[in-house]
Amino acid sequence: MSVLERFSFNHATAKFWDQREAVEACARTGSGIGLWREPVQEMGVEASAKLVQDAGVQVTSLCRAGFFTDPTPAAIDDNRRAIDEAAALGAPSLVLVSGPIPEGGTIDSAREGVKEALAVLAPYALERGVTLAIEPLHPMFASDRCVVTTLNEALDLAAPFTAEAVGVVVDTYHIWWDPEVWRGIARAATEGRIASFQLADWITPLPAGVLTGRGQLGDGCIDLKRYQETVDATGFGGPIEVELFNDALWARPGAEVFAETRAAFANALA
Template identity: 55%
Template structure:
């Protein structure tokens, strides 16, 4: 089995796999890199997870996820900030345990409107405050926080950060190595400013991670699970990928799929199909490939 040398499997794509299973099937699929989630790491404990990651030989590309800090000051907000501090430490530890070329990136999903609130402007301001509070910890740990804009259909209940431009504005007060942004095609493909903001993100040195997955309609009943293999929807990966590459982005590229059918399929099949779809619609537009991807 083989996979493109810059392809990283985000663990959520095989959500039902344990950490051990995810590492094994990803390495067996010929991948060189993986993005992890906090919950399966916590199941075995950080030390054990780090050891297994090292044993896998895979690069670590990101930890999902921090964030969820839109609530007003109080115990819940303190708990969220504390949880994010732990996530920063976990990210640093895992990046150190991954193979050379690992990136200490912690993905931040902002969180939605607090229950009963209509104050979107206030919620967005509290995201800015939370990031400011976490930056010293991230800097000390050598971790890059990656603000992820989510599709606007999630603005009320999941992420009040909705565009790449907004994420870059939030990142602007801080050093790019400490606060970057996530460019996920699924979330930003529709934005008339998307390509301009990708270029801006590049100029500002803030693309922490490029993630690819596709958009198709009709949306499923649970719109969280609307993500498709690259090439199975309407996103123009040629243009998007070329735009990201033109910024000089040279990190790994994650595929992260939330999709009930994909989650129900055998892990090895999903891993292989992900690699094949990446080879077909993303790889041809990469300027930097360490090695050509065997078909």
């Protein structure tokens, strides 16, 4: 299998591109797609499922759920709906961003909230054939987006559950800095918990909008090829998503961004 056969285009890379057009581009090139809940809901879950099924496009993940560091009933209900949406779309994994430190809380109490929410949601996800994929985010996002910051921390949270119910996301943008990352990848593979593998590059200096400053593959300092070789050596042969939050990319036509990203993927992993 050539590396391009494993390419999956995360729709967030061309955030404002019509979902139908993005799916059609993936169909023409034999690419997978990572979908996001907002465009799916805008089109309708059933209509979105029919779109990808008719096009013969593999949905590699659904983004995103989580934000349950303060696990209120409303937050749990929304996560259950996200699991149902992933199942309807045929997405094998639902990406979880754990959430921020709630007002009046601490990072420790927030992490306890993540544990509580997983205990409630994991059985529900398992029944519906969806893996909850915990995504650790770079520590700069710990206070306002995600209190889970390392692959090993995500694996510790997943440990009480079967690998079919809870796995992890290996996202280069968020974990490249961690000196323990290679051991973390090996551990994730041993435990069968690599639910999603995503690529983005880290550019320097960081743009003013850090959240939307992910670099195109090959434009930054991450050794993307090493990540691919390391993950592949564990026996993972699944799709590789490219997920870029980047204002400059979002301002361009989606078809142009898709073509550029696919070419950059091939070059980075050649």
